[in-house]
């Protein structure tokens with residue numbers, strides 16, 4: 001079953017999703033969960049992200065709608081039933097924060113979206129895992145397009161950041177034509193690339209850029 005078909009089948013008929021990522025969230029984890037969360041909301045699904053650590057200052061711009069909450073602010077009773085947990089950029093609850101992992105295990109309905117190898121080969125078909133993808137953000141973007149949803153700037157910016165940081169600005173061999181095709185559609189939303197790079201990577205001295 002393709003990743004898109006797997007995702008589609010897992011969200012079929014569901015009303016609520018909680019997303020999270022690995023401990024010490026990086027740009028790929030944050031970007032993928034925010035992009036998917038906003039896309040799921042476009043579909044009328046109640047969605048929120050729960051991270052155990054606050055967003056680093058340099059990544060705050062990736063979540064202008066504050067879809068990420070910390071576990072203290074996430075009241076399961078208030079949120080109601082969780083139909084599905086989505087974990088991005090890792091494929092094991094061992095790498096999910098200790099405050100969050102028990103909720104996922106207790107619920108049991110979990111979908112991993114990831115590009116890292118996993119020892120649990122038998123579970124690959126049940127999850128959205130593609131080790132050839134340059135970033136989880138690439139997988140998330142391809143899923144969103146595959147569902148027929150439109151990229152908004154608020155979806156595109158975190159996904160673009162995820163890809164650019166995880167590929168170290170398109171330097172790794174995992175970057176493919178598919179990566180660039182997706183990125184072109186992200187940029188078509190009008191997101192501002194130079195500001196983004198400055199905001200996420202910090203200032204660079206000209207000497208570093210030139211030499």
Ligand SMILES: [Mn+2]
Pocket residue numbers: 028029089115135136166
């Ligand atoms: Mn990644």
